[in-house]
Amino acid sequence: MFHDYRHDHCATPARGGNGERVLIYHLRDVVKTREAEGVTFKLRVPSLQIALGEKIALIGESGCGKSTLLDLLTFISRPTSVGAFRFRPEPGAAPIDIQAHWKQKAYDDLSDLRMLRLGYVMQTGGLLPYLTVRENIGLSRRLLGLDPDAVDELAYDLGIHKHLDKKPFQLSTGERQRVAIGRALAHRPSIVIADEPTASLDPIAAQRIMALFIEMVESLNITVIVASHAWRHVKSLGLRRLKLRIHKDADGGVAETIVSG
Amino acid sequence: MRRLRNLLWLSWRDYLNEWQMSGCFVLALAAVLGPMLILFGLKAGIVGNMFEQLINNPHNLELRTVGNGRFDRPWIEALRERPETGFVIPRTRSLAASVDLKSDDAADIVPVELITSAPGDPLLGDVAQALASPTDVILSASAAEKLRARVGDEIDASVARRFHGKRQREHVTLKVAGIAPSTASRRDSIFALLALAEAIESFKDGIAVERFGWDGDPPRDDSRRLYAGFRLYARSLDDVTTLSGYMQDLGLNVRTRSEDIEMVRSMDRNLTMIFWVVALIGLIGFSVSLGASLWANVDRKQRELSMMRLVGFHTGDIVWYPVFQSLLTATLGWALAVGIYFGVSKGINQLMASQLRPGEEVCRLAPEHFVWALLLTLAASVVAAALAGFRAARIEPAEGLREV
Structure with missing residues (x-):
């Protein structure tokens, strides 16, 4: 049912030439510690491998370290210690050593990598209020110098083509989330990361939009990671769930979270 | 280049979207700059007219020797050859x-x-x-x-x-x-x-x-x-001073109207100083208020700025976001102030026309004065925006992502 927009990145299946899985993320012994008000929180990732084209669910209550992990995976937060942290945006590409970029303070390169390879859907909006829906969706394409034609088709598939010339404040919350999804997908990133994309919606709308979102990334062959606080939101969508092990301290706060998958 | 172009585009769209706020700052700037231009125009006009009257009166160019002396023709010829000598x-x-x-x-x-x-x-x-x-x-x-x-x-x-x-x-x-x-x-x-x-x-x-x-x-x-x-007679008012010094070095007692000239000069200096004090206070006041507002804007727009970092803008790009808006305010405010100046100066000149000789204007500015005003305003606005710019650049992509 969806148009095939793919012309920027090739849509090879997530397997290399000799049949082995191509890993978009490869993390080994990555640790991020955070200190807030004297309480130390530690996120540990002994091993995390996500293949190109995979659909990943990251389920856990708020404060368990989901966002910390997402910040690591979007290169906006620097890991405390790293065994290995490699990012391979497409099958033919050489893996990129993310930790080396952090060490060399090559922050602008990480920004460029985000611009080219990453789409991000925030919990609410994250749209620029002064741009129209069309301009908001087209922003990522515009930054990369890509033609804006794909925006209309995308908006049609997202069911927001009637609102293309409106400003975000004229839309309902659900419509705004559709716009946010549009912007995250418009430039055909290698991976889309969605942090509680439907948490601010009513259950019926949430389910509909989540299903639409997953269907679209599937048809576009984009790898996706969805963070959510409840498994039931994504249960029926065929996502692979990462394992979270949470250790609480004596006060019941989260002291350490171990993610693997 | 494309990133910077897009950033300026976003900055411009934001500026347009908040046109009421932008407009207020343009008005605020014009309210400071317009009267300053008029003040400076009046100063330039009044002092300029006084100088012209001095120059137009040849008696002010005269150097008189006191009493009778003995000068031969070659001596006077030599005096005629001096560059300061008019006649x-x-x-x-x-x-x-x-x-x-x-x-x-x-x-x-x-x-x-x-x-x-x-x-x-x-x-x-x-x-x-x-x-x-x-x-x-x-x-x-x-x-x-x-x-x-x-x-x-x-x-x-x-x-x-x-x-x-x-x-x-x-x-x-x-x-x-x-x-x-x-x-x-x-x-x-x-x-x-x-x-x-x-x-x-x-x-x-x-x-x-x-x-x-x-x-x-x-x-x-x-x-x-x-x-x-x-x-x-000296060639110009400045030459009067030079020639007078030369004559005194020769031991000749000369009289000039240098007191009149000096009076206008010192008035010009004093008025210029007063003008600069007023202008400086005005510009500093404006810079501080614009700077404070841009600083607060960074807080207000933190979410959008961090979103922009997330979609790939570099730290260095973000600095330009408030700076560009500030430059817009400066340029528009300046243009409005120039408009105010032309309207008011025309009125003043018409009002005073009866007391002036034909062609004289009591309020006037040279084209370069407008250019100076623009450059000064741009400089002040960049200073005002710089702090906000660096603050905006320090915003991390993660900061605005989640509701606190």
């Missing part, structure tokens, strides 16, 4: 420069003072061009009135001397070549070429003057003649 001509002794005039139309004999002159005399302007022969004279306005003389009239001039114990008087017919403007001399005087003055001085000294058929002792070598003084 110089030797003069004879003042006692030897008195002439009695008699015209057909006036009953009284009018004693006048002979002033040496030549074409180019700044006191006479174009009228001096009419001096061609030694018998041509230009009458001062009051002398012309007393003699009821008009241009082209012939008048009788007589000079008297005591020669070998006898009183002698000789006559010569002079032609009225022109009438001097009343500003040239308030007294009864005639302007004539040096030849006539020399002839009269020689006559008074008892020396024969062949040209007019006057008897006396045999003439002396004219090239070694000594003059009692000279009429000296």
Whole structure:
């Protein structure tokens, strides 16, 4: 049912030439510690491998370290210690050593990598209020110098083509989330990361939009990671769930979270 | 390049979207800058008019030696060659420069003072061009009135001397070549070429003057003649100071109207200083208020700014976001202030027109003043935005992502 927009990145299946899985993320012994008000929180990732084209669910209550992990995976937060942290945006590409970029303070390169390879859907909006829906969706394409034609088709598939010339404040919350999804997908990133994309919606709308979102990334062959606080939101969508092990301290706060998958 | 272009585009769209707020700052800037332009225009106009009046009055360019001296022709020629010298001509002794005039139309004999002159005399302007022969004279306005003389009239001039114990008087017919403007001399005087003055001085000294058929002792070598003084005019007001210093170095006591000139100069300096103090306070005030608002904007727009970092803008790009908006405010505010200035200055000039000479304006600015105003405003606005810019650049992509 969806148009095939793919012309920027090739849509090879997530397997290399000799049949082995191509890993978009490869993390080994990555640790991020955070200190807030004297309480130390530690996120540990002994091993995390996500293949190109995979659909990943990251389920856990708020404060368990989901966002910390997402910040690591979007290169906006620097890991405390790293065994290995490699990012391979497409099958033919050489893996990129993310930790080396952090060490060399090559922050602008990480920004460029985000611009080219990453789409991000925030919990609410994250749209620029002064741009129209069309301009908001087209922003990522515009930054990369890509033609804006794909925006209309995308908006049609997202069911927001009637609102293309409106400003975000004229839309309902659900419509705004559709716009946010549009912007995250418009430039055909290698991976889309969605942090509680439907948490601010009513259950019926949430389910509909989540299903639409997953269907679209599937048809576009984009790898996706969805963070959510409840498994039931994504249960029926065929996502692979990462394992979270949470250790609480004596006060019941989260002291350490171990993610693997 | 593309990133920066897009960033400026976003900054512009944000600026447009918040047009009420942007407009308020444009108005605030114009409210500070407009009156400052008018103030500066008034200062420039008033002081400029005073300077022009000084320059237009040739008496202000004059340097007078006090008493009689002894100057030979080469010395005066050397003075003429100096770059500061506008006009110089030797003069004879003042006692030897008195002439009695008699015209057909006036009953009284009018004693006048002979002033040496030549074409180019700044006191006479174009009228001096009419001096061609030694018998041509230009009458001062009051002398012309007393003699009821008009241009082209012939008048009788007589000079008297005591020669070998006898009183002698000789006559010569002079032609009225022109009438001097009343500003040239308030007294009864005639302007004539040096030849006539020399002839009269020689006559008074008892020396024969062949040209007019006057008897006396045999003439002396004219090239070694000594003059009692000279009429000296500097080229400009600044040159008055230079020339005066030069003369004083030579041990000559000169008088100038430098006090008048200095008064206008010091007024100009004081007004300029006052203007700058007011302008500085105004601009600082504006910068601080614009800076504070841009600083607060960074807080208000943190989510959007961090979103922009997330989609790939570099730290260095984000600085330009508030800076560009600030530059927009500066340019628009300046344009509005210039508009205000033109409207108000036109009104002021019309209001004052009756008290001014034609072509004079009491409020005026040169084009470069507007350019300076723009550059200063742009500089102030960049300073105001810089802090906000660096603050915005420090925003991490993660900061605005989640609701706190």
